[in-house]
Amino acid sequence: MKKILFIRRDNIGDLICTTPAIYAVRQKYPDAKIGILVNSYNADAIINNPDIDEIYVYEKAKHVPEKNKLSVWWSNLKVLMRIRKEQYDVAIGCGSYSPRLVRYTYMTGAAVRIGYLSKNVDKSKSYNMPICEPEKPLHEVEMVFNLLSPLDINNTPSPLRIFPLSDETQKVKNFLNISDIKEGKPLITFHISSRRPENRWPIDKFIELARLIISRYDANILLLWSPGSEKNPYHPGDDEKAELIIKSVPQIIPYRTNHLRELIAVLSFANLVVCLDGGAMHIAAALGKPIVTIWGSTNPDRWRPWGVKHIILQDENKKAENISIEAVFNAVEKLLA
The missing domain is CATH 3.40.50.2000 (Glycogen Phosphorylase B;)
Known part of the structure; x- marks a missing residue:
């Protein structure tokens, strides 16, 4: 694997619960470029993380009410264009299934797109390497970690990782x-x-x-x-x-x-x-x-x-x-x- 991108659109805790998966990818593929797409609200949680090579930050309109929506959308489109230009091999949509997460993952242009598939969704409209959501409840750390199985990573998640500036x-x-x-x-x-x-x-x-x-x-x-x-x-x-x-x-x-x-x-x-x-x-x-x-x-x-x-x-x-x-x-x- 040369280039792997994580996508985490959610809140602070969700992003922090993704760090064991990021660490596992770094350990398995030490020479890979690891990027992550996050929002401006939660980006500080991984800003000093040594496992990540590049952080792409987009904005949610509700987080920046002083900006008009058109300006926010245009700014976010430019972020996605930067990602597409990088030509990631794998994009991982982290978190439970949502149409918006699927859309962001698809727009990265990655050749392999991994994420959870909801039972009621047409496979053709989802990821090209979907994973069925587990039937028994799992911790969010384990939920994200399960998405690494196509990358031949099946070990136990590490502790959470965060690095104060x-x-x-x-x-x-x-x-x-x-x-x-x-x-x-x-x-x-x-x-x-x-x-x-x-x-x-x-x-x-x-x-x-x-x-x-x-x-x-x-x-x-x-x-x-x-x-x-x-x-x-x-x-x-x-x-x-x-x-x-x-x-x-x-x-x-x-x-x-x-x-x-x-x-x-x-x-x-x-x-x-x-x-x-x-x-x-x-x-x-x-x-x-x-x-x-x-x-x-x-x-x-x-x-x-x-x-x-x-x-x-x-x-x-x-x-x-x-x-x-x-x-x-x-x-x-x-x-x-």
Whole structure:
């Protein structure tokens, strides 16, 4: 194989769950050119990955509301033309079947196009090397890894891979050096944000959990959240919720991450991460951090933290708000031990 292209159109966690497959291809074909097509929202998750030779970034119109759709489409077409000019031998459409993913894979011009085939789709309108979606539920890492079987790769997926940028890491180190950090005490990171309402944990519970951890362990707690106002219709954030926590728990240390690369760097310093199901959880897993995840409606068999110590807290109604403070604190204690 000379040139292999991965296509990952989805969110941050989906892309990070693709990194074991990329690593496996690099190990099997060390001299191949490996490219990946990602969107501007998740690109920072693989920007420093040594397994990848070239990153192609396209935009989703909903991520750039300041641009008109025609401009976005034209820009994306130019990205696809760059890919076609490169003449990739193989393109892998990563993720469950979708007509748009098939279309992107076809437009790369690759000779071999691999991806999952839905039972209800005409084969002639899909990939020229389709794979049937597995009947039993698999983790997303395993789902992507299965797509490598036509490349004669059938081993066990590695841990997730992510690589903080050195300048961002230094920036966080400088911040922590001037912050009121208690030496010799664990650094516990809270990430309070989730896109899905049913996956969110009430802010008053985060406040009480922080107070309990500080009183019992005198630990350092670093607060992270999705930046921006909750009133922003395109990119709603949690600035207001973070401000409430900061006012209620003066000992907490806030760090506003404006870019994904900053979030990656900050999480690399944590001893333990308390978060909701989402991209931050997968970043923490890729960094090898122990994780307490307050879970909502997502299927943990498909999306649990891969390859690290973790505790998932999910109630029968699949609503994160129902998880008690005591349950989260007990999980924190177990992982700290």
